[in-house]
Amino acid sequence: MQSIKKVLIIKNRMIGDSILTLSSLSFLREILPDAEIHYGVPKNLAGLFLKTSISANKIIQIDSKSISGIFQLFKVIFSEKYDFIIELNQSSSSRRWLKMICKFIKTKYFFHNHHRKDKTIIIDQGIRKANIQRDLDACWSVLKKLKVDTQIPNYLNYPPRMYLKGEDPFKNNSILFGIVATRSTKMWPLGHFFQLARLIEDNFPNTTIRIPLSKSLTDQEMKKEFLKFGNIKNLEFVERPLSELPFELAKSILYIGNDTGLKHIAAAIGIKSYTFFGPEEPLEWHPYDRQKHPYFFIEDLECRTRTAHFCGLSHCESMICLNQFSPELVFSEIENDFKNNFEISTI
Numbered sequence: 001m002q003s004i005k006k007v008l009i010i011k012n013r014m015i016g017d018s019i020l021t022l023s024s025l026s027f028l029r030e031i032l033p034d035a036e037i038h039y040g041v042p043k044n045l046a047g048l049f050l051k052t053s054i055s056a057n058k059i060i061q062i063d064s065k066s067i068s069g070i071f072q073l074f075k076v077i078f079s080e081k082y083d084f085i086i087e088l089n090q091s092s093s094s095r096r097w098l099k100m101i102c103k104f105i106k107t108k109y110f111f112h113n114h115h116r117k118d119k120t121i122i123i124d125q126g127i128r129k130a131n132i133q134r135d136l137d138a139c140w141s142v143l144k145k146l147k148v149d150t151q152i153p154n155y156l157n158y159p160p161r162m163y164l165k166g167e168d169p170f171k172n173n174s175i176l177f178g179i180v181a182t183r184s185t186k187m188w189p190l191g192h193f194f195q196l197a198r199l200i201e202d203n204f205p206n207t208t209i210r211i212p213l214s215k216s217l218t219d220q221e222m223k224k225e226f227l228k229f230g231n232i233k234n235l236e237f238v239e240r241p242l243s244e245l246p247f248e249l250a251k252s253i254l255y256i257g258n259d260t261g262l263k264h265i266a267a268a269i270g271i272k273s274y275t276f277f278g279p280e281e282p283l284e285w286h287p288y289d290r291q292k293h294p295y296f297f298i299e300d301l302e303c304r305t306r307t308a309h310f311c312g313l314s315h316c317e318s319m320i321c322l323n324q325f326s327p328e329l330v331f332s333e334i335e336n337d338f339k340n341n342f343e344i345s346t347i
Contacts, residue, residue: 004032004146006080009139010040010087012062012094014182015261017131018045019268020287021088022054022160024135027153029055031143038080043069047243048265052162064094074101084108086142088135110145112138121145123152128309130155130287155287162246162268169251174208174236175200176249176266178257179226180219183314187258188276188322190222194229195327196256201232203331204338208234210252212262215239253341256334259285267293274334278321279304279311294333296325 007028011021018041028037039056041049043063049056060076063069077085085107087098095111102109110121114134117126122141129137132155140152177197181187197209209232213219223237240248246269249255255266255273259280263273267288275286277297281304286295301321304311311321 004035004083004148006036006038006082007032008038008040008060008077008080008082008085009056010060010062010085010094010098011089011135012040012042012064012087013089014042015045015048016259016264016285017089018042018048019160019162019261019264020131021135022162022268023132023155023158023287024088024139025055026158026161027136027139031148031150035083038082040073045242047241048245049162050243051165052246052269053165054162064097070097070101073098074105077101077107078105082107084110084142084146086139087111088138089114089131108146110138110142112141128284131284132158132160132287156289159288160264160268161270162265164247164250164269169247171253172208172251173204173206174210174252175254175256176252176262176271177209177211178255178260178262178266179211179222180213180262181258181260185279185311185313185316185319185321186260188278188325189319190225191229192323192325192327192330194226194232196330197232197235198230199327199331200338201234203335205233207338208236210236210238212238212240212245212249254334254337256330272337274330276322276325278319279313279316281310296330296333298324 009024011018025037025039037056038058038060040060040062043061046059046061049059062073085102087095089112099109112122119125123137136153136155136158143150177193179190179193200207213223238248246265249266250269252271255263255271257263259275259277263275266273273293275295277295282295282297298321304321
């Protein structure tokens with residue numbers, strides 16, 4: 001086997017996926033300590049890693065939606081002379097042109113579509129697992145094909161980690177509310193978040209509720225809706241560029257919210273999380289130690305699996321999967337964390 005000097009791992013997906021793949025980078029760094037590892041992510045997400053350290057030497061910006069972006073990636077692959085490229089959970093379009101590029105410049109290219117059912121070189125292809133494990137399976141399978149001897153990694157041994165560059169932020173009496181999500185059916189009711197904030201304010205008045213939001217129209221509308229419920233004394237909306245977000249989140253001690261990219265960033269920088277799961281089960285999208293990152297989830301809902309192994313609805317009238325978790329129930333679950341980490345009211 002030839003010496004492996006430089007590799008490219010691509011995850012052309014959203015924030016949560018890009019964080020989960022940090023586990024595969026850590027595994028490859030452990031097995032190939034002397035190799036140069038590059039990580040390809042969508043261009044609009046590259047800033048997320050600007051002020052953090054991960055198990056990669058360089059971030060490669062991917063723009064698969066324009067001819068100029070594809071040509072730029074061609075130039076990168078041509079000049080870097082990678083020993084191999086692995087694309088994880090790719091779309092069919094990106095696979096097509098990446099395969100052509102790599103064939104033209106004679107670079108080994110491997111891909112892993114989690115959802116394929118036909119046989120590939122990937123161990124346990126198509127079997128539902130934690131997403132981190134499926135990515136690790138792909139990396140291990142490629143190494144095996146290249147005759148690199150190593151054991152199959154367990155995802156619990158490779159939690160995704162991001163390390164802040166520079167001084168660590170001062171942690172204050174604050175917690176994060178993750179109120180946004182990619183679709184409304186993944187959102188714990190906004191009114192529940194407000195009532196939970198009131199319970200925290202009444203019992204731990206020195207605690208600040210911090211709500212990270214983007215400048216998007218959808219997020220700003222949610223901000224307006226949240227404020228309509230009333231006043232929370234210690235409330236802060238965190239509206240920062242993606243490059244500053246890990247540092248801002250690291251100031252808090254706890255994350256409570258929906259299954260979204262924010263949750264994965266919080267976990268990667270070492271913040272304990274409590275996550276609400278509704279239409280999708282935690283098996284795939286919560287590949288963490290449950291003791292360190294608990295979640296709220298109702299098992300065996302018939303409506304969740306009528307057409308697939310998860311509910312794909314964007315809107316739902318009943319929201320039975322999430323609205324049954326009352327603010328009082330959630331507060332009772334997280335109360336010990338407040339007692340251990342925050343100043344208790346003497347009022």
